[in-house]
Amino acid sequence: MAANTEALNKAWKTIVDFLSPGGRPILEVSFPEIQFQSAVDILVQNGIVNIIEDWFFENVQRDIRQRVAPNFWNYYTSTACQGASEWSDNLLKAVQFLHQVSEEYKPSLQRLESISSGTHPKNSLQTFCGVQKLSDVLITLFKAIIFAQVPNGYQEGLDHFYSEAFKVFNDTNSDNKGGGNEEVERQCDGCGENTEVCRCAQIMDRFHTVNRLLDEVGILEEVSGTSATALVHEKIQQHVEAQCKGRFETSFLESLENWLDTKVLGWLNLIYTGNRTHIGADCISSFRGRLQHFLYKTYAQVQINEFFKIIIDFPESAPAVQDLKACLEKTDMRAQLISTLRSSIETRLLHPGVNTSDILTAYISAIRALRVLDPAGVILELVCDPVRKYLRCRDDTVRCIVSSLTDDGSSELLDELIKGQPLVLDESGHSDDEDEDWEKWNPDPVDADPATASKSRRASDIISMLVNIYGSKELFVNEYRTLLADRILTNFNYEIGREIRYLEHLKLRFGESQLHYCEVMLKDVADSKRINARIKEEKAQRNEQDVVEVNSMILSAQFWPAFREEKITLPEEMQKLLEAYTKKFEALKGNRTLQWKSHLGLMNIDIELKDRTINFKVSPVHAAIIMQFQEKNKWTVEELSKTLQMPATALRRKIAYWQSQGLLKEESNDTFVLVEDHRGHTHDYLMTEDDETESAMASTQAQKEEEYQIYWSYIVGMLTNLESLPIERIHSMLRMFTMQGASTMECTIQELKQFLDRKVKEQQLMYSGGVYRLPK
Amino acid sequence: MNQGWTAVATWHWVANDENCGICRMAFDGCCPDCKLPGDDCPLVWGECSHCFHIHCIVKWLNSQQVHQLCPMCRQDWKFKE
Ligand SMILES: [Zn+2]
Ligand SMILES: [Zn+2]
Ligand SMILES: [Zn+2]
Numbered sequence: 001m002a003a004n005t006e007a008l009n010k011a012w013k014t015i016v017d018f019l020s021p022g023g024r025p026i027l028e029v030s031f032p033e034i035q036f037q038s039a040v041d042i043l044v045q046n047g048i049v050n051i052i053e054d055w056f057f058e059n060v061q062r063d064i065r066q067r068v069a070p071n072f073w074n075y076y077t078s079t080a081c082q083g084a085s086e087w088s089d090n091l092l093k094a095v096q097f098l099h100q101v102s103e104e105y106k107p108s109l110q111r112l113e114s115i116s117s118g119t120h121p122k123n124s125l126q127t128f129c130g131v132q133k134l135s136d137v138l139i140t141l142f143k144a145i146i147f148a149q150v151p152n153g154y155q156e157g158l159d160h161f162y163s164e165a166f167k168v169f170n171d172t173n174s175d176n177k178g179g180g181n182e183e184v185e186r187q188c189d190g191c192g193e194n195t196e197v198c199r200c201a202q203i204m205d206r207f208h209t210v211n212r213l214l215d216e217v218g219i220l221e222e223v224s225g226t227s228a229t230a231l232v233h234e235k236i237q238q239h240v241e242a243q244c245k246g247r248f249e250t251s252f253l254e255s256l257e258n259w260l261d262t263k264v265l266g267w268l269n270l271i272y273t274g275n276r277t278h279i280g281a282d283c284i285s286s287f288r289g290r291l292q293h294f295l296y297k298t299y300a301q302v303q304i305n306e307f308f309k310i311i312i313d314f315p316e317s318a319p320a321v322q323d324l325k326a327c328l329e330k331t332d333m334r335a336q337l338i339s340t341l342r343s344s345i346e347t348r349l350l351h352p353g354v355n356t357s358d359i360l361t362a363y364i365s366a367i368r369a370l371r372v373l374d375p376a377g378v379i380l381e382l383v384c385d386p387v388r389k390y391l392r393c394r395d396d397t398v399r400c401i402v403s404s405l406t407d408d409g410s411s412e413l414l415d416e417l418i419k420g421q422p423l424v425l426d427e428s429g430h431s432d433d434e435d436e437d438w439e440k441w442n443p444d445p446v447d448a449d450p451a452t453a454s455k456s457r458r459a460s461d462i463i464s465m466l467v468n469i470y471g472s473k474e475l476f477v478n479e480y481r482t483l484l485a486d487r488i489l490t491n492f493n494y495e496i497g498r499e500i501r502y503l504e505h506l507k508l509r510f511g512e513s514q515l516h517y518c519e520v521m522l523k524d525v526a527d528s529k530r531i532n533a534r535i536k537e538e539k540a541q542r543n544e545q546d547v548v549e550v551n552s553m554i555l556s557a558q559f560w561p562a563f564r565e566e567k568i569t570l571p572e573e574m575q576k577l578l579e580a581y582t583k584k585f586e587a588l589k590g591n592r593t594l595q596w597k598s599h600l601g602l603m604n605i606d607i608e609l610k611d612r613t614i615n616f617k618v619s620p621v622h623a624a625i626i627m628q629f630q631e632k633n634k635w636t637v638e639e640l641s642k643t644l645q646m647p648a649t650a651l652r653r654k655i656a657y658w659q660s661q662g663l664l665k666e667e668s669n670d671t672f673v674l675v676e677d678h679r680g681h682t683h684d685y686l687m688t689e690d691d692e693t694e695s696a697m698a699s700t701q702a703q704k705e706e707e708y709q710i711y712w713s714y715i716v717g718m719l720t721n722l723e724s725l726p727i728e729r730i731h732s733m734l735r736m737f738t739m740q741g742a743s744t745m746e747c748t749i750q751e752l753k754q755f756l757d758r759k760v761k762e763q764q765l766m767y768s769g770g771v772y773r774l775p776k
Numbered sequence: 777m778n779q780g781w782t783a784v785a786t787w788h789w790v791a792n793d794e795n796c797g798i799c800r801m802a803f804d805g806c807c808p809d810c811k812l813p814g815d816d817c818p819l820v821w822g823e824c825s826h827c828f829h830i831h832c833i834v835k836w837l838n839s840q841q842v843h844q845l846c847p848m849c850r851q852d853w854k855f856k857e
Contacts, residue, residue, distance in 0.1 A: 492782045520812060527814075548779045556813050557786035558805040578783060591790050591819060600784035620783065 004046075011042035019056055019108045040115050049115065053134075056112060060105070061141060068101050069146045077151050087157040088164070092206055098146075099213040102138070109135050139218035139278075147222065155226065162227045162271075165207040166235070167191070168200045169267055211271050218278045224271055232264055233294060240298045248310050248317035252299065253326055260295055261288075293331065300327035304337045308344040312362060314369040321372045334379070341383050350390045356400045360466070363387050367462050388469045398479040401466050405480075405506075463509065477514045480506065482561045484518055492553065492602050494529040496522050520559040528554045535584045550581050553601070554594065566599035569645040570624050607663065610676040618657070621646075625654055626663065633674040634667070708755055711747070715756075716774065724771040727753055789819050791827050797848050798832035807831045821856040824849050 018036045043049045075094035076087070113134050171189040188198040214220040239259060244252045265288060272283050303310065303324045310317040310324075328334055348354075349362055363384065370380040391397045467476055484499065499522055507515050532551045539545070570578075582594045603623040606613050607630070616622075624644055628635060637655075641648045655672060658664040667673045711734055718725060718733055725733075731749050756772060759765040766773050789803045796819075799807050806817035807829040821827040826848045828836075837844050837853060844853045 489784060516811060523812060548781050551780065551782045553782060553784045555784065555786045556804065557788070558802050558813065560786075574781075577781065578785075581783070582785075585787075589787070589814075591821075592787050592814075593790050594785040594787055597784040597786070602782045604780045606779055620781070623781075 007042055008046060011039035014039035015043070015052060016055075018111060019052070020059070036111065052115065053112060056108070057137060057141070060138065061145065064141055064145045068098070068142075072098055072146055073151055076154060076157065087153075088161045088203075088206060091157065091161055092210055095210050095213045095217075098142070099217050102142075102217045105138055106135075109138060136218070142217065142219055143222050147219075158223070158227045159230060161207070161210070162224065163231050164191075164203055165270075166231055166267055168203050169270060170263070172200070208270075215276045215278050220272070220276070220279060221283070228268065228271060232268065232291060235264065236260070236291070236295055236298055240295070240302055244299060245302055246306065246309075248303075248306070248313055248320035251319040251323050253323050256295055256299060257292070260291060264291060296327045296330045297333065300324060300331055300333050300337075303327070304333065304340050307337065307341050308348055311341075311366045311369045314365045317369070318372065321369050325373050328373070338379060338382050342386060345383065346386060350386060356391070356394050356396050357404065359387070359391060359394075360397070360400055360404065363391070364462055364466075367465055391469050397469065398475055399483065401469075402476060402480045402483055405463070473510050473514055477506075477510055477518075478561070480515075481518050481521070484521060485561050488521065488525060489553065489600055494525060494532075496525050517559045520556055524555050524559075525553065528552055531585065531588060534588060535581070538584065546577065546580075548577060548603075548605070550577050552581060552585075552594075554585070557595075563597060563600065566621065566650065567646055568599055568621050568624065570598050570620060571627055571644075574620065574624060574627075609663075609674075614663075616661070622654055622657055625651070626658055629664065629672075629674040633676070635672055637670040637672070711752075711755070712759070719765075719772065719774045724773040726771050727756065730756070730772065787814070789827075791819060792825070793827075796829045796832055797826065798828050798836055801829070803827075803829070822846050822851075823854040823856050824851045825856075 014035060018039075040049065040052070043052065072094050075090045075097070167189075168191060188200060191199040191203055193199050211220060211224070214223050240256065243256070265284060268284060268287055272279050272287075303320055307324070310320050314321065324337075328337065345362075345366075349359055366384055366387070367380060370383065371377065373379060467473060487499075488496075503515060503518055503522060506518075528551075531554060536549075569575075578596050578598075582596075585594050586592065599619065599621050601620050602617060603620050604615065604617050605623050605626075606615050607626060616626075618626075625640065628640060628643065637648050637651055640646070641651050644651070655664055659666070659672075663675055664672045665675050714734055715730060718730065727749060731747075731752050734747065734752070756765060756767070760767050760772075763775060766775050787804075791803050793803070795802055796807065801807060803819055804813060806813040809831055810817035810829075818830050819827045820830045820833060822833075824846050826846050828847075833847075833853070836847055845851065846853045
């Protein structure tokens with residue numbers, strides 16, 4: 001037993017000597033391998049060969065912890081506050097030291113490997129590290145012990161080391177070297193030093209050495225990975241922003257990928273390829289995959305931030321939309337696009353400062369662009385929902401849509417109209433037997449609203465989408481009817497070929513029955529033209545001739561929208577002209593007569609002044625007023641109001657027009673005279689705008705007015721019973737009353753206050769001490 | 777001649793009622809079978825002085841088997857010349 005113990009002790013000592021790094025120099029022993037092997041055999045015979053590895057790696061761990069790691073970090077910490085260049089030099093020294101340690105361990109590891117190969121189960125540490133070779137255990141221990149705790153500034157130093165080299169690399173491989181600028185030429189773009197003391201070669205030399213040594217130790221990826229990735233990400237970000245930001249008319253995907261493959265991967269190759277022992281061939285290709293994803297993501301991010309502009313610029317921005325579409329297929333940025341676009345639409349479009357027509361234009365652009373981006377229509381639905389809700393609240397939306405549909409100017413919508421597909425409305429039910437080709441079927445994206453049929457989402461054309469803002473054709477058709485009426489009664493153009501063509505398009509869209517009223521209206525114009533011609537013909541046969549030729553626009557009252565009413569009694573000579581026309585009409589059309597809308601129409605009159613005759617095209621009301629002044633050149637408002645049976649306020653507005661034309665002058669308060677002599681006269685009144693654009697139809701304002709009259713009766717009732725009330729009470733009580741009644745109008749406190757203030761001004765209401773009351 | 781006036785009027789049937797006694801639609805509109813008012817859907821008067829859309833009274837008369845009576849006053853219907 002004792003002899004055995006002694007042999008064992010001797011063998012163990014031999015093994016310790018051989019395996020200790022930097023221990024007994026191996027060359028001093030003769031036949032060292034035989035000596036080592038027989039020592040191992042003794043341990044094998046005693047069944048304790050396993051303790052060799054356990055002992056070895058325990059020693060190694062201690063060595064790394066106590067000697068290697070402190071020494072390694074000492075290279076940095078001793079000169080922490082020195083410049084970046086010194087830091088890089090220190091990195092080189094530290095790496096050289098670690099490399100040397102690693103080399104010293106190599107022979108021992110080889111021996112150990114030869115003992116353990118195949119004969120016994122894997123060492124527990126080997127299993128723990130998940131590695132096959134014992135040399136990998138050493139690498140794992142390096143990583144785990146040395147890099148478990150890194151000193152301050154280490155990552156920044158590494159970042160600088162790699163970015164410095166990248167700059168040199170980029171400069172050396174730059175396509176456009178040198179410029180005309182002298183100063184630039186004197187300074188090296190690579191290292192930033194004066195060209196005479198350029199350090200580029202030195203930097204690259206150090207760079208290659210560090211990478212090679214790190215690879216030989218087996219920790220290249222561990223040390224360089226974070227810095228290289230961060231650096232490359234930063235470069236991608238900069239490049240994408242510089243190249244693509246704000247440019248939507250070019251596709252960038254191809255050139256970006258090209259750039260990634262040449263520049264970025266070229267740089268990574270410099271670190272990770274070329275005689276590397278520990279870096280696999282798949283390193284670069286897996287880098288490429290990750291970076292490509294990052295590139296797409298970065299590019300998508302840049303375009304998503306600008307997507308509102310992209311939409312506004314569509315279709316010029318189509319390349320950007322296509323690029324983004326490709327990016328969305330490869331990244332998970334759909335949700336982000338939707339939320340970003342929604343919020344930029346909200347802040348830039350949906351507020352009171354933006355014209356309804358501009359919102360509509362943007363909405364139409366959005367429909368077009370988003371259809372390209374996402375043919376399933378889901379993004380469109382999600383993004384444009386707030387736009388639709390907002391447009392629904394504006395009172396002039398329908399009018400804007402209808403007028404852009406039928407105006408000369410905007411051909412875009414007109415083109416859509418002429419495409420002439422029948423309207424697809426949300427309300428129309430969707431059948432089960434959709435005649436879609438099942439082979440081409442695609443599921444809806446996951447963020448689609450299951451409540452909406454995918455077919456209706458896809459089939460909707462722009463006009464349908466606009467009409468669907470309201471979901472009702474009637475509203476649209478009514479608005480069109482009002483616009484058409486207005487146009488007929490403002491232009492008095494009997495040539496309606498163009499209107500008929502529009503109407504035909506609209507009929508295809510909205511259905512015949514919806515537009516029947518408009519058809520009658522246009523027929524009225526055509527009939528009026530014929531009747532005018534007949535009457536003129538008869539007059540010619542009888543050789544009759546009037547000073548003023550009367551033509552008429554004879555309307556079928558049941559089919560036209562409500563007319564704006566205005567009180568006036570025309571002067572007798574004007575009345576007579578109309579009566580004469582009525583007689584001729586009655587003779588032509590048995591059992592029918594005419595009711596004149598005296599205030600509507602257009603007069604072309606000559607006004608004879610002392611020194612000249614001026615021609616005007618004005619409303620009959622304006623004409624009637626100025627004609628009074630031709631008979632008597634001074635009138636008070638009161639006199640005129642009596643003669644023409646017109647309210648004074650309306651009269652003053654009409655007089656204002658003649659003042660603006662310089663024909664009437666307010667001589668003293670409410671007394672007007674005709675200005676016969678024009679010389680040296682300056683206009684003393686500016687034309688009021690509403691005189692020019694006054695519509696023939698009852699306005700929504702007038703309709704609102706009617707609603708207010710209903711409110712007024714409620715208010716009078718309240719104040720009779722409760723004597724005095726603050727505005728808040730009046731408002732809440734009104735809401736209570738009107739909720740039960742037929743009125744659906746929403747009235748804000750602000751609007752109510754305006755109305756009440758007007759009543760105060762008209763002395764129908766009193767306001768004091770914060771409460772309203774009826775005058776006694 | 778320079779001066780002219782384009783005046784605006786609405787046309788109406790000269791009748792002693794607003795609506796047709798048969799279809800209840802406005803005389804100035806048209807009967808339920810028609811699309812266009814006026815010449816295309818004229819009024820006719822009976823000797824009893826009642827009047828109807830021509831299409832309405834003709835339909836009515838065709839539906840009467842024995843006597844042809846005015847639906848308003850039940851007198852014999854005769855078209856006024
Ligand atoms: Zn009838
Ligand atoms: Zn008829
Ligand atoms: Zn009768």
